[in-house]
Amino acid sequence: MANMSTATGRMYLERDFYEKHKELVDKWIKFYQESNHIGEWYGLTYLATEDKTKDELIIEFEGMGRWSWENTLEWIFASKDFESQFNPYKAKLAEKLYEESQEVFMEYVDYEPGCEFLVEKEVTLKVEKYDNKYETSMAIETDIEIGYNDYNKIMNEVEEGYRLDNKEEVKALQVVLKDFYKENEEMITEKNYREFKKDVLVYIKQDRELNGGICLFRLEDPGMFLEDMEDSLKIA
Incomplete structure (x- = not known):
């Protein structure tokens, strides 16, 4: 098929x-x-x-x-x-x-x-x-x-997610990240939520596949998301 x-x-x-x-x-x-x-x-x-x-x-x-x-x-x-x-x-x-x-x-x-x-x-x-x-x-x-990245997928409404150049979406993302941190704290390298949020925002901004946006589906698999972020940022 x-x-x-x-x-x-x-x-x-x-x-x-x-x-x-x-x-x-x-x-x-x-x-x-x-x-x-x-x-x-x-x-x-x-x-x-x-x-x-x-x-x-x-x-x-x-x-x-x-x-x-x-x-x-x-x-x-x-x-x-x-x-x-x-x-x-x-x-x-x-x-x-x-x-x-x-x-x-x-x-x-x-x-x-x-x-x-x-x-x-x-x-x-x-x-x-x-x-x-x-x-x-x-x-x-x-x-x-169109460049195949998360920002453009969200911009063209083919996926749901958050863009860093939209203040309301950034606020909504921070709420999601707080819940994500609480639910997956044992898996997360960063010692506190502030460090984690900072790394996530840098990851979204710098990673070519994301290009300033992140699709919701990426957060549905915590292990894969954290691994991809660590590989992108080279977090030890």
């Missing part, structure tokens, strides 16, 4: 197209709100209307990628589908997009911890037809590789 990536972002449809096919588009969106796709297979897992401007319908989305979201986009408006729950409105929507030569603009952040990548992309999707079957073609407009 391929690694799964998680993608979040927005899709943009022309407002005129939406108004012309409002019932169809609304049903297509609503399907992903009523059906639980998460954790089952690749493809869209959630859609919701975020805004309607004079020119566009803005749709927020979540999805699961097969290795990456880019590799999954060809199925978004295709006749075939590897989503576990086939959207009954997608085929008709693909037909209308094709007949009216409508393009769908999409911007998203894609995160895959297994292969350690975090990217931001903008793509334009277009429905093509071959042998009476619909396929989704894609043109990449923007492709930005």
Whole structure:
């Protein structure tokens, strides 16, 4: 089985197209709100209307990628589908997009911890037809590789955690560290909480993998966290 990536972002449809096919588009969106796709297979897992401007319908989305979201986009408006729950409105929507030569603009952040990548992309999707079957073609407009570190994971909301350049998050981190110290004091090299907190903050600031932020999952394994910190700071 391929690694799964998680993608979040927005899709943009022309407002005129939406108004012309409002019932169809609304049903297509609503399907992903009523059906639980998460954790089952690749493809869209959630859609919701975020805004309607004079020119566009803005749709927020979540999805699961097969290795990456880019590799999954060809199925978004295709006749075939590897989503576990086939959207009954997608085929008709693909037909209308094709007949009216409508393009769908999409911007998203894609995160895959297994292969350690975090990217931001903008793509334009277009429905093509071959042998009476619909396929989704894609043109990449923007492709930005985001530095793979804890700060950027938190900043892009793909992981929960704390950033040192945010005062409120630092306060919250200190509360967590106090509890961590009390629960794991026997394992900790530093003789008191103040020394421990100082070392943790230096570790978060200086370590390349953290880069000024720390994801919550690192604190869930105390032994591994302390070992990584000691290796990074060379604490004897």
